[in-house]
Amino acid sequence: MTHKPLVLSGMQPTNTLHLGNYLGALKNWVRLQEQMPCLFCVVDMHALTQESGYAKPADLARATREVTAAYIAAGVDPARTPIFNQSRVPEHGELAWIFNCVARLGWMDRMTQFKEKAGKDKERASVGLYTYPVLMAADILVYKATHVPVGEDQKQHLELARDIAAKFNNDFAVPDFFPQPEPVITGTATRVMSLRDGAKKMSKTDASDNSRINLTDDADAIAGKIKRAKTDPLPLPASKDELKDRPEAENLLNIYAALADQDRDGVIAQFAGQQFSGFKTALADLTVAKLAPITAEMRRLLADPAEIDRILRSGADRARAIAVPIMDEVKKTVGFVT
Ligand code: TRP
Numbered sequence: 001m002t003h004k005p006l007v008l009s010g011m012q013p014t015n016t017l018h019l020g021n022y023l024g025a026l027k028n029w030v031r032l033q034e035q036m037p038c039l040f041c042v043v044d045m046h047a048l049t050q051e052s053g054y055a056k057p058a059d060l061a062r063a064t065r066e067v068t069a070a071y072i073a074a075g076v077d078p079a080r081t082p083i084f085n086q087s088r089v090p091e092h093g094e095l096a097w098i099f100n101c102v103a104r105l106g107w108m109d110r111m112t113q114f115k116e117k118a119g120k121d122k123e124r125a126s127v128g129l130y131t132y133p134v135l136m137a138a139d140i141l142v143y144k145a146t147h148v149p150v151g152e153d154q155k156q157h158l159e160l161a162r163d164i165a166a167k168f169n170n171d172f173a174v175p176d177f178f179p180q181p182e183p184v185i186t187g188t189a190t191r192v193m194s195l196r197d198g199a200k201k202m203s204k205t206d207a208s209d210n211s212r213i214n215l216t217d218d219a220d221a222i223a224g225k226i227k228r229a230k231t232d233p234l235p236l237p238a239s240k241d242e243l244k245d246r247p248e249a250e251n252l253l254n255i256y257a258a259l260a261d262q263d264r265d266g267v268i269a270q271f272a273g274q275q276f277s278g279f280k281t282a283l284a285d286l287t288v289a290k291l292a293p294i295t296a297e298m299r300r301l302l303a304d305p306a307e308i309d310r311i312l313r314s315g316a317d318r319a320r321a322i323a324v325p326i327m328d329e330v331k332k333t334v335g336f337v338t
Pocket residue numbers: 008009010011012043046135136139140148149150154157
């Protein structure tokens with residue numbers, strides 16, 4: 001049996017979003033929305049596993065609305081694609097519990113992101129952080145979603161979701177009940193690195209604000225950060241091969257190509273042999289031109305939080321219309337009296 005194509009993805013409402021979130025994820029979501037039905041979720045339950053979300057109720061609510069505004073400002077159309085916060089669809093949590101009983105400790109112990117995030121003092125990490133990938137599997141499978149756009153760092157979590165789906169189908173003798181969700185890995189061209197260190201991903205948790213371009217930065221801030229971006233003393237390369245071992249040059253060229261919707265070879269040819277100063281001016285102008293309408297739209301949306309809440313409520317209603325019948329079947333399948 002083949003499952004109907006359905007895309008699901010989500011972002012955590014933690015801190016503010018940046019250019020990496022836009023070029024690496026949101027821009028791709030907007031494109032996917034043209035190709036398949038999609039659901040985009042703001043994973044507020046996952047945010048409770050992070051210091052920036054836990055025991056900070058006002059920050060969590062603000063960040064949830066901000067991320068919602070970013071989805072819409074980037075081009076996700078809430079009339080077509082449900083946008084909702086995870087906690088509003090209780091079926092995510094219900095399925096996560098059942099999946100906690102499907103997943104094995106041995107599988108969970110292999111999760112590299114938990115090891116990174118828990119750090120040395122594992123005993124003090126929350127149980128929620130440990131079982132985070134199980135909730136993520138539930139986010140996807142509660143809709144029987146088939147395609148999941150995620151970054152490289154989430155690939156292992158998606159493999160876990162596939163393992164959970166297969167084990168559930170097998171253990172409860174319901175072949176093909178859950179699909180095997182496939183990653184939609186976004187191309188390397190949109191992997192945005194830190195402006196201070198071309199070997200590190202642009203990240204909302206980096207201590208230096210100069211390392212990232214936030215979706216809330218104004219034109220001056222954007223231009224300043226790009227001028228200060230780390231480079232090397234050579235002029236811009238004339239070919240792809242000359243980019244080897246020049247991660248900062250590569251990152252800036254990738255950003256340019258992604259923002260301009262050009263292929264990278266064309267951008268390399270355009271700036272070949274030039275100094276960084278001129279290229280940086282062009283890149284700053286392009287970044288401002290592309291981000292300004294998005295930040296303006298975010299600001300407009302955030303000025304009316306009641307409208308954002310209406311969008312989230314309507315998105316959740318439509319998401320539940322898909323999740324509830326699937327959860328009913330799951331409950332019957334495992335033997336819950338319903
Ligand atoms: N773990 C994902 C991240 O940090 C966020 C996430 C939660 C997610 N649930 C999801 C992504 C379901 C895709 C599908 O990026």
